[in-house]
Amino acid sequence: MTEPPLLSVEDLEVRYRVTSGWFGGSDVHAVNGVSFSVAEGETIGIVGESGCGKTTLGQAILGLTDISAGAVKLRGTERDRARRTQIQIIFQDPQSSLDPRLPVWRLITEPLHIRGGYANKQLIDRASELAVSVGLRPEHVDRYPHEFSGGQRQRIAIARALAVEPALLVLDEPTSALDVSVQAQIVNLLLSLQAQRKLSYVLISHDVSLVRHVADRVAVMYLGQIVEEGPTLDVLDAPSHPYTRTLLDAVPRFDRPLASIAPRAGELPSNRTLPTGCFFRERCPSATAGCEQPQLLVAADGLRKVRCHLVTNVHGMGRPRSAPRPAFPSDATA
Amino acid sequence: MSEPSGDVLLEISDLSLVFRTSRGPIKALNGVSLNVRAGEIVGIVGESGCGKSVTMMAATRLLPKGSAHITAGGIRLFGNDPMKLSERELQHVRGKLVSTIFQEPMNALNPTRRIGEQIVEIIRRHQRLDAKAATSKAIGLLRDMLISEPERIMQAYPFELSGGMRQRVLIAMAFSCEPKLIIADEPTTALDVTVQALILSLIKHKAASTGTAVVFISHDMAVVSQLCDRLYVLYAGRVAEAGTTASVLAAPAHPYTRALIRCLPGLVAPKQPLEQILGTLPDLLDPPAGCLFKARCREADERCKAVPPLAAIGAARRAACWRRIEETQSA
Ligand SMILES: Nc1ncnc2c1ncn2[C@@H]1O[C@H](COP(=O)(O)OP(=O)(O)OP(=O)(O)O)[C@@H](O)[C@H]1O
Ligand SMILES: Nc1ncnc2c1ncn2[C@@H]1O[C@H](COP(=O)(O)OP(=O)(O)OP(=O)(O)O)[C@@H](O)[C@H]1O
Ligand code: SF4
Ligand code: SF4
Ligand SMILES: [Mg+2]
Ligand SMILES: [Mg+2]
Numbered sequence: 001m002t003e004p005p006l007l008s009v010e011d012l013e014v015r016y017r018v019t020s021g022w023f024g025g026s027d028v029h030a031v032n033g034v035s036f037s038v039a040e041g042e043t044i045g046i047v048g049e050s051g052c053g054k055t056t057l058g059q060a061i062l063g064l065t066d067i068s069a070g071a072v073k074l075r076g077t078e079r080d081r082a083r084r085t086q087i088q089i090i091f092q093d094p095q096s097s098l099d100p101r102l103p104v105w106r107l108i109t110e111p112l113h114i115r116g117g118y119a120n121k122q123l124i125d126r127a128s129e130l131a132v133s134v135g136l137r138p139e140h141v142d143r144y145p146h147e148f149s150g151g152q153r154q155r156i157a158i159a160r161a162l163a164v165e166p167a168l169l170v171l172d173e174p175t176s177a178l179d180v181s182v183q184a185q186i187v188n189l190l191l192s193l194q195a196q197r198k199l200s201y202v203l204i205s206h207d208v209s210l211v212r213h214v215a216d217r218v219a220v221m222y223l224g225q226i227v228e229e230g231p232t233l234d235v236l237d238a239p240s241h242p243y244t245r246t247l248l249d250a251v252p253r254f255d256r257p258l259a260s261i262a263p264r265a266g267e268l269p270s271n272r273t274l275p276t277g278c279f280f281r282e283r284c285p286s287a288t289a290g291c292e293q294p295q296l297l298v299a300a301d302g303l304r305k306v307r308c309h310l311v312t313n314v315h316g317m318g319r320p321r322s323a324p325r326p327a328f329p330s331d332a333t334a
Numbered sequence: 335m336s337e338p339s340g341d342v343l344l345e346i347s348d349l350s351l352v353f354r355t356s357r358g359p360i361k362a363l364n365g366v367s368l369n370v371r372a373g374e375i376v377g378i379v380g381e382s383g384c385g386k387s388v389t390m391m392a393a394t395r396l397l398p399k400g401s402a403h404i405t406a407g408g409i410r411l412f413g414n415d416p417m418k419l420s421e422r423e424l425q426h427v428r429g430k431l432v433s434t435i436f437q438e439p440m441n442a443l444n445p446t447r448r449i450g451e452q453i454v455e456i457i458r459r460h461q462r463l464d465a466k467a468a469t470s471k472a473i474g475l476l477r478d479m480l481i482s483e484p485e486r487i488m489q490a491y492p493f494e495l496s497g498g499m500r501q502r503v504l505i506a507m508a509f510s511c512e513p514k515l516i517i518a519d520e521p522t523t524a525l526d527v528t529v530q531a532l533i534l535s536l537i538k539h540k541a542a543s544t545g546t547a548v549v550f551i552s553h554d555m556a557v558v559s560q561l562c563d564r565l566y567v568l569y570a571g572r573v574a575e576a577g578t579t580a581s582v583l584a585a586p587a588h589p590y591t592r593a594l595i596r597c598l599p600g601l602v603a604p605k606q607p608l609e610q611i612l613g614t615l616p617d618l619l620d621p622p623a624g625c626l627f628k629a630r631c632r633e634a635d636e637r638c639k640a641v642p643p644l645a646a647i648g649a650a651r652r653a654a655c656w657r658r659i660e661e662t663q664s665a
Contacts, residue, residue, distance in 0.1 A: 252557045
């Protein structure tokens, strides 16, 4: 029996109940059947357009949001307590995640403070150590967040996440609020911490070049589902799924002129009532017969999985080659 | 390659500007020079706080009157000094000659009024058209933005549209009075890459078909490289480097431009450390004497204690760096 992976996400679904407002009554289907795993020391990148459910997925991994179906397992178990310290999160905006009234040593050691049983002196020493490990100076721990730049605040947030010796960090757009020169510093820090501590990362980002640089594997999300997943360079250099291709064509690059994008390419369909059949069908340039069936994420070439029958030759209602799974109950509108 | 030869619409020379604040004067611009000619797309790039927005807001007199003060240099917008225009003349310039598009389209639209009313109003404010003609013009503009059901969008309120749709509406409004110049300040920064690609190509095509010049402000080098004919790279309120996009990218000259390009992921092998720019931006309350990039520059030496001029270093290329100036002279 092989050891279970560090993190496994199994058929995860997250729905937000919307009780009031214009859409009262209909749920938001934010994550719609996501499965993947992360090994120790590995980085998986999650890419996809705004609203496709990346942050929700990250929150669900941490247990910060309720899951409607499926499971999140750490080393094979679903226990919440283990998750709470073994998995930590870094947000996009370090400003809002740091209480401005607390000195940096208190911020960094907040998770230990919550756990309790430490004297202030111990906490300050630990904070200085952690500060140094993220490239701050020991004396910085006596200062307050507003005295730091955006990049330094992100270092403080990383130090705080490391305080409880986690095995996995969820990085939700960790550099999107930063300038490119500062981004480079944070990326280098994350890479070296990973090498030193065998950390695993779930890197959520809309920046494909960042994910390409940092991740071993990448999962492309569309409307709360993974449409393609596999080794980073396989997926990003030779995308299979029509959506992955649309997305990558739009990424601005020095070495090629502006892509001409079909206008429909710009609009994500509503996640209040999920489409029947392939979620990408409305926007897909290759849509054809068979796309009105729900699509399954199944093995394609090599280590890659793709959710499109044109690529995999597996039809929604047919029998997938890998473990059979029920077709996704997408049209069960709430 | 030579610089385009159209009429100069905007010329900013050695512009220095401070904001008076309680902590002292913030030296936001420290001798910016740039020009924009008819029909070209000019990119202004640089990291946060380098003065991109302030430069263009000064050019269109949109800065707060009380705190912003020009301390040196000048601006010519369509041949006039915008600071000397009367309120009436300024309205004419803003309505007929220049329009602006900003990052957050929500703030630029009135949330309580339908999209159609807002476009029609702006058209009729500057053009003699009756309501019917203005409406059909508005629909045509929306169609140019590849909005598929323009009549329906005309009836919608801003909150009913996605961010990308709102931005397309604002671009349609910006082009509605057939301006000679459009200033777009990070119009796609808040949007997804697929929407961004669409909007960039809409701007490019519409500008080409109307002959409108565009100043496109962005912190994203790759975006400006795909859209713009020429680039200005700003650092701490000064132009570090200028030239045609192709030549700047093929051979960046200023140490700051080189570093900006090299710190991007994608240029080194995956997982390898990215190139870092040492240090941080200078404090604009008390900027250092001499070259503003000196403290972070690997090539700095004695000469850099003096401010380097933005000097020609090749055909249609200028850089504010003593090293490059010297290499050009000795070549
Ligand atoms: N608390 C909430 N209540 C209701 N709906 C929510 C809530 N949080 C997120 N959503 C909705 O769930 C969907 C997924 O949102 P999520 O924030 O996970 O997307 P994302 O991929 O992280 O987007 P972005 O790239 O913009 O950060 C969106 O439609 C969003 O509007
Ligand atoms: N109203 C103001 N009062 C005081 N300082 C200001 C004001 N507006 C801008 N500044 C300062 O002027 C400098 C240049 O700002 P500017 O907004 O032009 O930067 P930018 O290049 O547009 O940056 P970003 O990419 O963040 O938009 C910054 O240091 C900024 O803090
Ligand atoms: S299943 Fe059909 S619509 Fe969906 S991605 Fe594949 S080809 Fe396109
Ligand atoms: S002038 Fe000197 S300090 Fe400034 S960029 Fe050139 S070499 Fe560096
Ligand atoms: Mg998010
Ligand atoms: Mg700005």
